[in-house]
Amino acid sequence: MKTKNSNSKKEFINQVRKQKGLILIAAPFFIYFFVFSYLPLWGLTMAFQNYKPHLSFFEQEWVGLLHFKNLFTDPDFYRVMRNTLGMSIINLVLGFVTAIAFALLLNELTGKLYNFKRIVQTISYMPHFLSWIIVCGLVSNILAMDGGILNEILLALGLIKEKIHFMGKPELFWWIVGFTNVWKSMGWNSIIYLAAITSIDPALYEAAAIDGYGRFGRMWHVTLPGIKSTIIVLLILNAGWILNAGFEIQYILGTNGLVLDVSETIDIFVLKRGFGRSGGFAFGTAAGMFKTVVSAVILILCNKIAGWVDEERLV
Amino acid sequence: MKTTKLLTLLMAVVIIVASLSACTAPVIDSSSGTSTPTPGQTAPADAKPSDKKLEPITFTMFVAGPGEAPPKDNKVVKKLQEITGVTIDFEFLVGDMEQKVGIMIASGDYPDLIGAGQARGRFLNAGSFVALDDYLPNYPNLWKHYEPYIERLRDVSQDRKVYILDIWGRQYRLEDGEDDFYEGDYNGPAFWIQKDVLAWDGYSHPKTLDEFFDLLERYYKAHPTIDGQPTLPFEIHSQDWRSFCLKNAPQHLIGGRNEGDVVVNPETLEVEIYQNKWYARDYYKKLNEVYKKGLIHPETFTRNYDNYLSVISTGRVLAMFDQHWNFQDGEFVLVSEGKIERTYVPLGLSYDGSDVSYNRVRSEGIIGGNGMGISVKCKDVERALQFMDTLLEEDVHRLMYWGIEGEDYYVDANGRYRRTPEQKANFDNPDWRLANAGVVIGDQFPKLEGRYSDGNSCSAATQPEERLENQFPYDKEFYQKYGFYSRSDFLPLMDHPGYPEVWSIFSTMEDDNIAKPIFDEITDLQNRYLPGVIMADDFDSAWEEYAKRYENVDYKALEEEIEKQIRARMR
Known part of the structure; x- marks a missing residue:
């Protein structure tokens, strides 16, 4: 021994x-x-x-577990969870659909239009490099009542009779966040799909053309299946971030009493309670810890689900 | 093999020992020369502060309020450096105060000096400051400055020690009946209205809420645009801690001083939360009514602070409820563009039309807790105090608040300090002041108010003949119509009720005081619902829903606690 x-x-x-x-x-x-x-x-x-x-x-x-008890009995907590999930799902769905659609459309620009494609692609991913504070400034200027361009256009077209107070309407806030996200990151997100599309065997397109498929048919039957695994991998990765609905945009645009009820995400909640209230460090930590644990669980679940649908697992 | 190993070990030991001794060496040096006593330790009485050599030293300072640091080549800053050897490296608050302060406390990463501002309570409770009781008597100017009020400084902390040195309120030589002339212009809460609105109405003086909004409505109809942009008759700023613009008016409308979120009965000292009382309801109902008339732009609730200042600086905001210091950066722009008729005067509105003084209260000297402290991380406490002591020398103080004689002011035949219109115009320009004056430094430290020993005012802004003569012609004529001397005269002067303003008590309470979470809860409730109440189609049901939520909060406990605290501070 x-x-x-x-x-x-x-x-x-x-x-x-x-x-x-x-x-x-x-x-x-x-x-x-x-x-x-x-x-x-x-x-x-x-x-x-x-x-x-x-x-x-x-x-x-x-x-x-006192702080956790307080957390789960706090009505504000359920409100911020609702906001987080709501905005997250809007971001996820809008983000995926627009990025994939954009990549598919860009991919169709070939031949003489190749330069045009490059210009469009560059312009579309530029906003990705702007900081949120600038983006939010732009958004609030565009949506302002007091000289905002969107209100002016809608008025000029006769679509509305009175100016709309976009930033003060709770029912619009999630969508403003969603479409701002699309504006900022659609181009950037589509790059990865475009890259995936280039790895599809051109012979498949020729075969599909011979079989009589048109442009949309080829998109549907060749391109989309070709990037399916990329889509699923990204979906899994992003699902793990479902509790990260964003922080800056809600924080900058949503601090007024009119939309506070729908704008606060769990990150803002943690920040406000943790650092904004005296003696809140412990409670903020508890809320942050909860978020981390749930995120980890969701990530593991998504990975499992991906395994069931017979795709490559991540972890 | 073995010998080389031994050798390596030996070398390692030598290196470690050498590096350790290198680290400790300066500590030994400093203890023999300029020791920094730990908090509580008595400073040696024989080490006279003035003996200290003026080696250059830089203190970092965080100020929990907005501001801008002066450039390095500011002539007064340079002069102060020559005199004291001290450079102050300012960091002013940007963004949300609570979070910034919370992070600073959590990390323990303090600058040398802290302008506590509204965050005083959090710094105090976190033990961020050095107790100064044992130090102060060694500094003659500081001691003279604070000795009469030392108990008020102590009242602020739980263990009754001096942590925060008030930077405002210590007045000298104001007892000859001309006091008012040497006091600054009223800076506190009021319904502030553009001078042009009053002038247009034949220099009227609205006394009630109804008269006030009626005037705004008439003026708005006659002037739908100002300088080509739509007029904004009444602004309500409502974001973060500045939501006092939204909430604090009702306490004044029934005749109270600014206590913050409660009303105190001056006789019985009973305390009452008022955001759910009739006088709050009547106020918001009035706002709801004028909102429907279009006197309040809906975007007022979504404007952030910068937007708020920027609309004020365009001159198209007719009136608002606010404290002057909160919007003066916007007003400065109007002054520098010569739009004097668009600047503001305070109105002390009330429900019954009686004259209410709002916060124009005869000064009671230092109130305690309204200032700056030396952090526990300060590299040289004595040197910092020495610096502040020097700032209280009249010659040095004059540099900051008057400037350099011959350049920024002159002394006339009677020994009075005067300024040419050009010198005054320079000083009124915020950019010039930042680049060339010492006010930015002076404002953050203990300072003299009232008069110097030669009878001149401690600040150019309060020299009576200066104020009268250099008043803009517009202002002079405007005030003459009312028989007034300055904008302060719009409000009557009230005697001090004898207890500190409740918001100042509140901000120094301990973290785990039961009142704190309740206060957070009602603040949140108010900020969240009041804008909606003002904009509601059906005011009554919106108010009822708000009031119902209010009843879920245990505000009685808060009222009792505050009453207890006030009684503890009455002497």
């Missing part, structure tokens, strides 16, 4: 010695992730304390 133990010990040491180069190469990454990804997890203990910043860890009062 003893000899066996010391043998395996020796073996281990031998192996370490043999692979010390590899270990040295891996060490910085190990340290990096340990320091920046695992060490901060320690802060999650706050969620179980009556946390006060000026006390040391050992002086904190432990309160068990």
Whole structure:
């Protein structure tokens, strides 16, 4: 027994010695992730304390699951969850549909129109590089009553009789967020589909043409099946982010009392409760922790589902 | 093999020891020379502050309020550097205060100095400041400045120590009956209205809410646009903590001072939350009525603070309920463009038409908690105090609030400080002031108010003859029509009721005080529902729904707690 133990010990040491180069190469990454990804997890203990910043860890009062209890009995929490999921789903659906449709359409521009395609593509992904603060400034200018271009156009066309107060209507807020997202990221998101389309065997298109399919037929029967796996992989990846409905746009455009009820996402909730209220660090941590756990569960679920539908799994 | 290993080990030990000693070396040095006492430790009495050499030092300072840091080549900032050796590296608040402060507290990453502003309570509760009780007596100017009010400074903290030094309120030599002349213009809450609106109406003086909105309506009909843009008769700013513009008017309409979110009965000291009382309801009902008449633009509720200032600076906002300091950046633009008739005067409206003074209260000196503190991370507490002590020297103070003699002001034959119209125009221009004056520094530190020992005002802005003579011709004529001297005269001067304003008590409460979560809840409720109530088609049902939600909050506990706190501070 003893000899066996010391043998395996020796073996281990031998192996370490043999692979010390590899270990040295891996060490910085190990340290990096340990320091920046695992060490901060320690802060999650706050969620179980009556946390006060000026006390040391050992002086904190432990309160068990109190903050989670408060969280789940807080009516605001259900409201922000509703907003988060609502805006997330709108973003997800609109984002996918528009990016895929845009990629399909761009892909049809060939031959003489190739340069035109490149120009359109460049213009369409430019907004991706604008910061949210600029985008929100643009949106509120466009939608303003006081000289906003959209109201002016609608009035001039006779479609409306009175100017619409877009930014003050709760029922419009989610859609403003959704379409702003589309405007900002459609071009960028379509790049990955365009890349996937280029890997489709041209022979398939020729075969489909011979079989008598037109442009739409080829799109439907060749291009879409060709990028199906890309779509599913991206869908899984994005589903894991379903609780990230965004932060900046809601925070910048939605802080007024008229739309506050529909604009607050869980991120804003965590920020407001955690940092905005005195003594809220612990509660904010609890809410953030809840969000992380749910996100992880959803990601694992989606991966499972992808396995069932016989596609490549991610994890 | 073995020897090399031993050698490596030895070298490692040597390196570690060497680096450790390198780290500790400066600490030993500093303890012999310029020691920084830890909070609570008594400063050695024999080390006279003035003995200190003026090696250059830079203090970082966070100010929990809006502002802009002066450029490095500002001549007064340079002068102050020469005199004190101190450079202040300002960081002014951008964005949401609560979050910025929360993050600062959570990380413990404080600057050397903190202008506590409205965040005083959070800093105090987080233990961010050094207690200054033992230090202050060593600094003659500071001690003279604060000694009469030292108990008020202590009242603010739970352990009754001095953490925050008030930067406003200490007045000197104001006892000869001309006090009013040396006080600054009224800066507090009121219904602020453009001078031109009153002038157009034959210099009328509305006293009630109905008269006020009636005047706005008539003026609006006669002037649907101003400078080609649509007129905005009444603005209500409602975002974040600045929602006091939305909420605070009812307490004044029944004759109260600005307590914040409660009304206090001055005799019985009973405290009452008022956002669900009749006088609030009547106010919002009136707003609802004038909203339907088009006197309130719906976008007023979706404008952020920058948008709010920018519409004011276009001169097309006729009136608003606000505190002057909150919108003065917009008004400055109007002044610098010469649109004096579009600047504002305060109206003390009331329900019964009686004269209400709003916040024009005779100064009671330092109130406590309204200032700045030295953080526990400050690199040299004594040096910082020394700097502030120097700022209270009259010569140095004059540099900040008057400028350089011969350049920014002159002394006339009678020994009075005066400015040429050009010097005054410079000083009135915010850009010039930022680049050439010391006000930005002075405003963040303890300062003299009232008069210097030679009888001149401590600030160019309050020198009486300056104010009279250099008043814009428009203003002079305007005030003369009313028999007034300045905009402050629109409100009567009231005696101090003897207890601090409730919002100031509130902002220094402990974090786990039961009143805090209740307060957060009603604030949230009000910010969320009141704009909707004002815009509602059916006011009564909207109000009822709001009031019903209000009843779900345990505001009685809040009222009791605040009453307790007020009684604790009455002396």
